[in-house]
Amino acid sequence: MDISGLINERLIDINMQATSQKEAIEKLALLLEKEEKIESRDEFVKGVLEREKEATTGFGKGIAIPHCKLDSVKTASIAIGKLIEAVDWNSLDGEPVKLIIMLAVPDKEANTTHLQILSNLASKLMEEDFVKDLLNANNSKKIISLLNFENE
Numbered sequence: 001m002d003i004s005g006l007i008n009e010r011l012i013d014i015n016m017q018a019t020s021q022k023e024a025i026e027k028l029a030l031l032l033e034k035e036e037k038i039e040s041r042d043e044f045v046k047g048v049l050e051r052e053k054e055a056t057t058g059f060g061k062g063i064a065i066p067h068c069k070l071d072s073v074k075t076a077s078i079a080i081g082k083l084i085e086a087v088d089w090n091s092l093d094g095e096p097v098k099l100i101i102m103l104a105v106p107d108k109e110a111n112t113t114h115l116q117i118l119s120n121l122a123s124k125l126m127e128e129d130f131v132k133d134l135l136n137a138n139n140s141k142k143i144i145s146l147l148n149f150e151n152e
């Protein structure tokens with residue numbers, strides 16, 4: 001999956017401090033706003049939290065993939081937070097989350113970019129070694145490198 005156009009090091013917080021799911025989402029939305037990937041941080045946060053009410057994005061294994069499709073998203077992007085202390089996310093496996101991979105996608109790309117990223121990511125997250133490497137990555141370059149995997 002070529003994510004080079006979706007992420008940069010400024011969209012990754014390798015030492016994120018957050019005490020709740022909402023706070024973590026707000027901090028990642030701020031990164032997206034600073035990089036001018038979204039028009040309204042408040043609208044984006046609201047959209048992500050509404051999506052969380054439908055079903056948890058706590059994938060399991062310490063990873064969450066919150067996502068939102070909105071017209072106010074300027075450019076499809078990925079923001080990542082590696083939490084210093086894990087937070088509760090109502091994950092499928094009941095485990096707290098240590099790594100957040102947040103997707104922001106323009107509504108017009110909902111059935112293409114959005115689904116492709118989610119599908120590729122979900123299948124890759126089934127691999128134990130990939131998950132371990134992602135959770136152990138200690139810098140932004142390593143995370144980007146891991147996520148730039150080839151479709152298999």
